Amino acid sequence: MLTSKSSRPTPERLLDAAEKLMRTSGLANATTKAIAREAGCSEAALYKYFANKEELFVRVLMERTPNAGPLMAALRTGPGEEGEGRDDGDERAEGGAEGVEAGLTAIARHASLFYADAMPLAASLFAEPTLLTRHREGVQEIGAGPHLVLDALAGRLRRELEAGRLRPDADPRAAAALLLGACFQRAFFLHFSGAHVVQPVEEFAPAVARTVWAAIR
Known part of the structure; x- marks a missing residue:
């Protein structure tokens, strides 16, 4: 019993x-x-x-995993909400732009740490194709999946585009993929080659966010 x-x-x-x-x-x-x-x-x-x-x-x-909650919170929050109620026009727009970069930095930091923690948990799946297929179907059954993080960041950047803080020809989904892809790659290198081949996350996150933001702002 x-x-x-x-x-x-x-x-x-x-x-x-x-x-x-x-x-x-x-x-x-x-x-x-x-x-x-x-x-x-x-x-x-x-x-x-x-x-x-x-x-x-x-x-x-x-x-x-410690960074899952903060990552999802950062994906939901937008600088547009932070600046509501201000009447100072250009100053608000500039503050919003700075807020977008700060938000992307927070997302890059949490995503880097989240992927580093999650990767070992899922790694064994890729050694067994049948199990991977079953896992994929099971995750779809409950409406979950790793693509939801990309969807959330693309949605956030789309709102920034609509607010006029991104270049008119910016592609929110491509920008989201670039930022999150870099974070995922860092996690892969961290586990595969060791900490000595990756930047510390406190240096990596702002550098990636700054580079992506410079391309789309």
Whole structure:
């Protein structure tokens, strides 16, 4: 008979177990049966709270990695909101422009750290094509996926374009892809080659944001 390992609610125990196994054994080996066993409950109980293993993976990413929440908050916030209520015309526009670059810097910093934390969790998927396909379908089933970060940043930049803070011919989605792609590449180099081949994130983030902003402002 399975017994509870702690007084924590079952969903939290399942997330604890999923995070532990995904970090130590890899996503491919973190089966729902193993997660339930680690949490001290039945596999049926797992499916009472989570649609599939992919939902557990997404929840671990978004709730158990330190930069996921700040990244999503930075993607939602726009300098246009910060400047509301001011009447000083040009000064407001300039402040808005500076705010866009500062916002992009925050996004680049959080995205770099988030990708660095997330990459080892998902890496084992790519060794098994069948598992990768199943994971992709499971993530789509719950309406999630890594493309949502790109969609959110492209949407934010599109609003800046509509506010007149971007060049009329700027492509918000391409700019978002350039910034996030650089952050993802930094995470790959960090894990593959080591910290000595990448800039410290506090130098990298403003440099990438400044370069992207200079191209589209």
